[in-house]
Amino acid sequence: MSKRKTVSADEKRERMLQIFHEKKDFFQLKDLEKIAPKEKQIVVQSVKDVVQALVDDGLVDTDKIGSSIYFWAFPSKAKAAKIANLNNAKAKLEEYKRKLDENLDFLKRERIGKEDSNERTDLLKKLKVLQDEKSKLDMEVNKYKDLNADDFEKMLKNIDIAKEAGNRWTDNIYSVKSWCRKKFFIEDSMMNKQFGISEDLDYID
Structure with a gap:
């Protein structure tokens, strides 16, 4: 059985941005933890860290609405x-x-x-x-x-x-x-x- 290819940190960032840019929607962290592993092969354990890194770099926006935290990023901003x-x-x-x-x-x-x-x-x-x-x-x-x-x-x-x-x-x-x-x-x-x-x-x- 062939080993699963390791996804680098930069590739994870790029793939996560693709989710935001392709879907053009607002997400909670739990939504991304479901989508990222299935569509972009990003392991669920690293989703939170990848999203936070993108927020820290100003590539993803975030805000708290009520008790929920939402994330979004549109291609025009990037x-x-x-x-x-x-x-x-x-x-x-x-x-x-x-x-x-x-x-x-x-x-x-x-x-x-x-x-x-x-x-x-x-x-x-x-x-x-x-x-x-x-x-x-x-x-x-x-x-x-x-x-x-x-x-x-x-x-x-x-x-x-x-x-x-x-x-x-x-x-x-x-x-x-x-x-x-x-x-x-x-x-x-x-x-x-x-x-x-x-x-x-x-x-x-």
């Missing part, structure tokens, strides 16, 4: 939530790109008429890493056009990585300015004007 999250992710990515472009412009100007140095070589290596991360982010944005939930989670993680990388690059800019200030006694305002550095250059929140 789609709206995904679109809102996608727009937020895109806005963060655009802000990161803007900061990155400013830093790239600074590096290009900083190289004009100067001999290569160990500091500049190190910065260029870091720049290459940052550009590679940006390319990966662009690819993730393209993958997310269909609002796939798994791709969206990966996108959020990559945005955090990119934000950290952008802040590291901002650290590099400040380090270069500090080095020039100590070695050549150049004020920050003059360096900003000379190399076209924005006065409001700051870390990404």
Whole structure:
């Protein structure tokens, strides 16, 4: 006799959402404990935990009416939530790109008429890493056009990585300015004007 295939936690969540989206109705927990095992192969013992996890994530609504607790979730809400999250992710990515472009412009100007140095070589290596991360982010944005939930989670993680990388690059800019200030006694305002550095250059929140 073949072993019964184990259903992962993510698959249980997806199947439970399917029940709500397909039936478009209101349910008590006892109703879901009858439907889920029969139609979606979710063991009855895990139904309560799966539903609660969906409620905690804002994917399923719940309310108490009299002495009974009801649960519901309609496809329109899930789609709206995904679109809102996608727009937020895109806005963060655009802000990161803007900061990155400013830093790239600074590096290009900083190289004009100067001999290569160990500091500049190190910065260029870091720049290459940052550009590679940006390319990966662009690819993730393209993958997310269909609002796939798994791709969206990966996108959020990559945005955090990119934000950290952008802040590291901002650290590099400040380090270069500090080095020039100590070695050549150049004020920050003059360096900003000379190399076209924005006065409001700051870390990404």
